[in-house]
Amino acid sequence: MSPEKNKDLQQEIEHLRSQIDFLKLEKNDLEVLLETTLAHADLIEAELHESNERLKAEVFERERIQVALEASQANLKALLRILSQEKKDLEIILETTVEHGDFVENQLHKQTICDPLTGLFNRRYLECCLIREVKKAENQEYSFGIIMVDIDHFKKFNDTFGHKAGDLVLKKIGTFLLKHIRSTDIACRYGGEELTVILPEAGIEVTKAKAEKICEGVKQLQAKYLGQSLGQLTVSVGVACFPEHGRTAGEVIQAADAALYLAKTEGRDRVITAESLPLFQANITYERCIPQQFLNFLDRQTTVDFKHNADVQKNMTVLFADIRDFQNLSESMTPEDNFKFINAFLSRIRPAIVKHNGLLNHYVGNAVMALFSHSADDAVKAAIAMLQEITEYNQTRQRPERPPLSMGIAINTSSLILETMSGYTQVDGTVISDTISLASRLQRLTQHYELSLLISHYTFLGLEDANQYGIRIIDQVQLQKNTQGITIYEVFEADPPLQRQGKIATVTDFEKALLLYKIGSFSEALELFQHCLQQVPEDRVTQVYLQRCQENIHRVNSM
Amino acid sequence: MQEIQSDDYKVWYDPDTMTIYCQGSLRLSGMDEYAPIVELLNEVVEQNPSLIILNLQGLEFLNSSGISIISRFVIKVRQKNNIKMIVKGSDTIPWQKKSLKNLQRLMPSLSLE
Numbered sequence: 001m002s003p004e005k006n007k008d009l010q011q012e013i014e015h016l017r018s019q020i021d022f023l024k025l026e027k028n029d030l031e032v033l034l035e036t037t038l039a040h041a042d043l044i045e046a047e048l049h050e051s052n053e054r055l056k057a058e059v060f061e062r063e064r065i066q067v068a069l070e071a072s073q074a075n076l077k078a079l080l081r082i083l084s085q086e087k088k089d090l091e092i093i094l095e096t097t098v099e100h101g102d103f104v105e106n107q108l109h110k111q112t113i114c115d116p117l118t119g120l121f122n123r124r125y126l127e128c129c130l131i132r133e134v135k136k137a138e139n140q141e142y143s144f145g146i147i148m149v150d151i152d153h154f155k156k157f158n159d160t161f162g163h164k165a166g167d168l169v170l171k172k173i174g175t176f177l178l179k180h181i182r183s184t185d186i187a188c189r190y191g192g193e194e195l196t197v198i199l200p201e202a203g204i205e206v207t208k209a210k211a212e213k214i215c216e217g218v219k220q221l222q223a224k225y226l227g228q229s230l231g232q233l234t235v236s237v238g239v240a241c242f243p244e245h246g247r248t249a250g251e252v253i254q255a256a257d258a259a260l261y262l263a264k265t266e267g268r269d270r271v272i273t274a275e276s277l278p279l280f281q282a283n284i285t286y287e288r289c290i291p292q293q294f295l296n297f298l299d300r301q302t303t304v305d306f307k308h309n310a311d312v313q314k315n316m317t318v319l320f321a322d323i324r325d326f327q328n329l330s331e332s333m334t335p336e337d338n339f340k341f342i343n344a345f346l347s348r349i350r351p352a353i354v355k356h357n358g359l360l361n362h363y364v365g366n367a368v369m370a371l372f373s374h375s376a377d378d379a380v381k382a383a384i385a386m387l388q389e390i391t392e393y394n395q396t397r398q399r400p401e402r403p404p405l406s407m408g409i410a411i412n413t414s415s416l417i418l419e420t421m422s423g424y425t426q427v428d429g430t431v432i433s434d435t436i437s438l439a440s441r442l443q444r445l446t447q448h449y450e451l452s453l454l455i456s457h458y459t460f461l462g463l464e465d466a467n468q469y470g471i472r473i474i475d476q477v478q479l480q481k482n483t484q485g486i487t488i489y490e491v492f493e494a495d496p497p498l499q500r501q502g503k504i505a506t507v508t509d510f511e512k513a514l515l516l517y518k519i520g521s522f523s524e525a526l527e528l529f530q531h532c533l534q535q536v537p538e539d540r541v542t543q544v545y546l547q548r549c550q551e552n553i554h555r556v557n558s559m
Numbered sequence: 560m561q562e563i564q565s566d567d568y569k570v571w572y573d574p575d576t577m578t579i580y581c582q583g584s585l586r587l588s589g590m591d592e593y594a595p596i597v598e599l600l601n602e603v604v605e606q607n608p609s610l611i612i613l614n615l616q617g618l619e620f621l622n623s624s625g626i627s628i629i630s631r632f633v634i635k636v637r638q639k640n641n642i643k644m645i646v647k648g649s650d651t652i653p654w655q656k657k658s659l660k661n662l663q664r665l666m667p668s669l670s671l672e
Contacts, residue, residue: 089665093630096661101623103654 117167118174120195121188129186129198130249134242136200145199145207146256148238149177149214152268154193157230165225166193169233172223180217181210196256204241204273211237211271219269236263240274314416315462317379318436319358320443321349321386321409322367329405348393352385367443369436376413376455376462380469380491383409383453387494408446412439413459442488449474450540452494457487469493470500472507473514474541490541502536510542517545522552563595568618570596572603577610579603582617585625593628600632604639611642615659616649626658630665637666644669 113125121129133144151157151173158166174195177187181197190196197214199207215237223230238260246252255274263272323329323345330338346360349368353360356378358370372379387407394404414435438456446454454474460466470492478485492503503510513528526549533542562571568583579600587593603611613629615621621629636644646662646669648655663669 089634092661092664093627093634096630096658096664097623097627099661100621100626100654100658103657104620104622107653 115189118171118189118195120174120178121186123188123190126186126188126190126196126198127249130253133198133200134249137243143201143203143242143244145202145204145210145239145241146252147197147199147207147211147214148190148240148256148260149173149195149197150236150238150260150264151193151195152234152236161225161228161230165223165230168225169223169230172221173218173233173235176217176221177214180214202241204239204244204275207239207241208271208273211239211273215269215271234269236260236268237271238263238274239271245274314373315376315413316416316432316435317372317376317411317413317459317462318439319353319370319372319379319383319409319411320367320436320439321370321383321407322443324406324408324447329403348389349386352389353382355385356382358382369439375464376411376459377464379411379413379459380453380455380463383411384469384491384493387452391494391496406452408443408452408454410439410442410446410454410456411459412442412456413462438486442486445477445488449490449544451490451492453491455489455491457489460487460489470495470504470507472503473511475514476518499536499538503539506532506535513545517549522549522556525549526553561599563599570599572599576612577608578612578614580614580617584620585618586620586622587624589624590628593624597628597632600628601635604632604635604642607639608642610645611636612645612647614647615655616647616652618655619652621654621658630662633662633665633669637668645672646670647672 113121115122133142136142136144151169154166154169157169170189170193174187174189177195177197181187182199184200186198186200188196188198197210199210202210215235218233218235221233223233238256238258240246240252240256240259242249242252245255255277258277259272259274262276263270266272330341333341346368350360353370356372357374358372358378361369361371370379370382372382386409390405390407397404412435416432442454442456446452451474455471460471463469471489472492474488474490476485476487492500495503509528510532513525513532516522516525516528526546529542529546529549533539533546536542561574563569564571568581568585570579570581570585572579585596587596590597613632633644636642644666646659648659648671650656659671663671
């Protein structure tokens with residue numbers, strides 16, 4: 001071999017050897033890579049396998065849940081069906097129960113407001129309706145009428161034919177009424193044989209006309225019981241209207257009742273309206289001299305409650321008061337001041353009167369009249385309170401141009417007979433005006449004797465315990481010709497303390513002196529009066545009597 | 560318990576005629592007081608008769624609780640599915656004319672006489 005070929009071969013071998021080395025390296029690398037890749041692939045595969053297993057489990061679970069849900073859903077559907085049915089049932093039960101309850105309640109309510117025999121309303125319902133009707137009039141002009149029907153000789157029916165016949169008659173007339181009234185009218189059975197109809201929005205003419213129709217119509221009715229005719233039926237009817245014949249439900253009913261009573265007493269089988277009642281006819285004259293308020297005041301104090309024919313005796317006490325020398329006082333003031341003064345004065349004395357159950361009636365100017373229906377004591381206490389008020393007021397009034405006020409009060413009492421005719425009250429008006437005029441005359445006497453408070457013997461006798469007040473007899477007077485003498489007493493409770501004490505101390509002597517004077521022992525009387533005067537020097541009454549004694553002694557002496 | 564009686568009412572079951580009778584005036588206050596009657600009614604249902612007749616011809620008065628009891632009784636009968644029911648009422652008793660019709664709404668197959 002040539003050296004070049006050998007060199008070439010050696011070079012090639014070198015080359016190849018380096019190639020082998022290179023390839024060995026590469027093989028190594030590849031082996032490493034393969035291992036890495038295999039390991040990685042194994043890992044991935046393991047993970048995937050795990051994942052797959054998990055997914056399988058999840059799917060299984062989900063399918064299981066799905067089945068359970070479907071089962072649940074089926075359950076719920078079944079439950080829903082059951083509940084729906086139950087709900088429907090309950091709704092029906094509820095409706096049934098409510099309807100039934102309403103029906104029964106309605107039935108029962110009708111029973112409470114209806115009269116079972118006639119089918120008309122009962123008295124309880126009527127009274128509700130009346131109140132409602134009167135309320136309607138509160139805000140507007142409104143009138144309604146009342147017709148009271150009473151079956152004539154009803155007891156006779158019951159006695160002759162038996163109670164069942166009486167029931168039949170009631171029923172028949174009840175039905176007749178129902179047929180002949182408007183739909184808005186209210187017919188009720190008021191009592192055993194009394195039927196009453198309220199006619200809303202009806203005036204006196206309409207009501208009267210209807211009453212006449214009813215009265216006539218009843219006569220056409222034919223009642224038979226067990227084949228036997230019960231004879232002709234007639235009714236007595238009383239008619240009254242609101243507001244002409246009363247201001248409250250009670251008053252209008254009383255008026256209708258009184259009219260009914262009149263119908264009965266005048267012969268039955270007729271209609272009488274409340275206008276024919278004496279009280280309504282006399283009303284005008286009453287208003288002139290007696291405050292209508294007082295009649296109401298008296299009426300309210302009496303518990304008149306649909307009673308028949310009860311006469312009630314009531315005591316009425318009148319108090320008259322005025323401010324002495326008011327003329328002069330008022331002339332010194334402007335009209336405006338006068339007005340203010342009177343108002344202030346009234347507002348001061350009003351509480352004293354009201355506190356003792358009195359009714360204050362401002363009379364004229366500064367003269368004031370108060371009326372008491374409870375007791376004479378109320379009036380006396382009120383008068384004392386009034387005087388105390390004035391004394392107090394005087395203490396605040398100390399100014400030279402404003403002299404202190406002095407007030408004179410007189411009280412008189414009389415008893416009234418309140419005639420109650422079928423629940424309607426009447427009073428003899430002359431008694432009231434006499435009582436008032438007497439009180440006013442007495443009041444003038446207070447000026448004469450310069451006394452604060454005078455009471456008549458009627459009042460004195462009406463006092464529960466006269467000893468609780470400082471009282472003494474003053475005189476016996478005859479205020480009107482041909483009338484009895486009135487003994488008058490002074491109540492000096494409200495006098496200034498010193499004077500009051502003095503009068504208390506001398507009252508026995510004073511009254512003894514009066515007695516002596518009355519029997520004519522003027523000298524002895526004079527002595528005693530002087531003794532009294534020493535103790536109470538400013539006592540005008542004693543002074544007057546002293547003077548009288550002296551005059552009489554002088555007269556006797558000169559005879 | 561086949562019979563319940565008081566001064567105001569009487570409720571009893573006659574197995575021969577398969578009839579429950581209610582007579583008088585039922586005005587008991589609430590479920591507690593009606594419990595004995597409810598028990599009687601339930602007992603009849605439990606026996607599973609083929610027919611139940613409810614005779615109310617003598618029942619003059621029934622309060623709200625009472626109508627509720629009867630309504631529930633009808634539902635119970637209906638739920639049994641194979642019991643025939645007849646309710647006998649009276650034309651002369653006012654509340655029955657109105658309220659018994661509602662029982663048919665609860666159980667359409669119920670006959671009202």
